[in-house]
Amino acid sequence: MRRVVDIGRRIELVPMDPHFNDISIGLYRQNTNHGHDTPVFLVHTYSRISGAAERIEAVVEAMQVLGGLLKNGDGLLHFPCNSLHEAACRRVFLEACKLASDTPAEPRPLNILDKKSKLTITVDSIGEGVYRVSAEGERRGAARRVSAIAGGLAKLGEMETVETDNRDTVAFACGESHDALVGLLLTRAPNVRIVLREEEMGAGRGVLSAPSQQT
Numbered sequence: 001m002r003r004v005v006d007i008g009r010r011i012e013l014v015p016m017d018p019h020f021n022d023i024s025i026g027l028y029r030q031n032t033n034h035g036h037d038t039p040v041f042l043v044h045t046y047s048r049i050s051g052a053a054e055r056i057e058a059v060v061e062a063m064q065v066l067g068g069l070l071k072n073g074d075g076l077l078h079f080p081c082n083s084l085h086e087a088a089c090r091r092v093f094l095e096a097c098k099l100a101s102d103t104p105a106e107p108r109p110l111n112i113l114d115k116k117s118k119l120t121i122t123v124d125s126i127g128e129g130v131y132r133v134s135a136e137g138e139r140r141g142a143a144r145r146v147s148a149i150a151g152g153l154a155k156l157g158e159m160e161t162v163e164t165d166n167r168d169t170v171a172f173a174c175g176e177s178h179d180a181l182v183g184l185l186l187t188r189a190p191n192v193r194i195v196l197r198e199e200e201m202g203a204g205r206g207v208l209s210a211p212s213q214q215t
């Protein structure tokens, strides 16, 4: 087993993993990767139950599929663009922990049926990290729903809002595409208020930092 010298700062916690003996699993952020300035993430449990290491490995694998994260030689995760995307990574971690180890993770599509408006919402990648949200059909209120969902993506993924007439376009500051990540965030974007309230209520679980404190 790899010797963990400094596991870093915990940024998210699943206190009881329903898929493996109720162990707690933490997501940790480390600042450096062998002297390079690549933010990296560690999935870790203090549990010594037999099989815990395999469970952690399954979560790490799922995060790669669901969030498009890469794993380095030390088993640490990072985004291909080498940007932090900490809030997004926390979401990927929480979703990965919801999957049982024997459930194959699949990247989420870039469209969903929005239950509230009954509209099919699609997100198009238009390059350089820019994503445009649209709704199928010309229903009343569709434009407002589209901009609300775009706002949800921006909040959950710490994306920037691009100034457009319809407020339907958001972008990653890194300027690179993250399709898997956007698909995952899209499943939660329509309920962003509920998601953020849940996070607030659970804030005692992990150490959550304001976006302004992030680099």
Ligand SMILES: [Zn+2]
Pocket: 079, 081, 082, 083, 085, 172, 174, 175, 176, 178
């Ligand atoms: Zn990026």
